[in-house]
Amino acid sequence: MVWLFAFFVFLSASMILWATLGPLKTTSNVRVLQGLAALQYAAVVVLLGAKWLGKV
Numbered sequence: 001m002v003w004l005f006a007f008f009v010f011l012s013a014s015m016i017l018w019a020t021l022g023p024l025k026t027t028s029n030v031r032v033l034q035g036l037a038a039l040q041y042a043a044v045v046v047l048l049g050a051k052w053l054g055k056v
Contacts (some may be wrong), residue, residue: 006048013040
């Protein structure tokens with residue numbers, strides 16, 4: 001179940017990053033959106049690390 005959740009968080013972060021590098025690159029809050037994507041990638045790393053170490 002954690003793998004599936006991590007996959008969807010990764011997919012969400014990838015879509016946000018794609019949007020900020022494409023259609024939304026001229027918006028004023030592009031850095032905020034890229035920061036959100038970076039936080040989501042970090043959350044995926046933490047989740048998968050916890051799963052790999054047997055903590056979840």
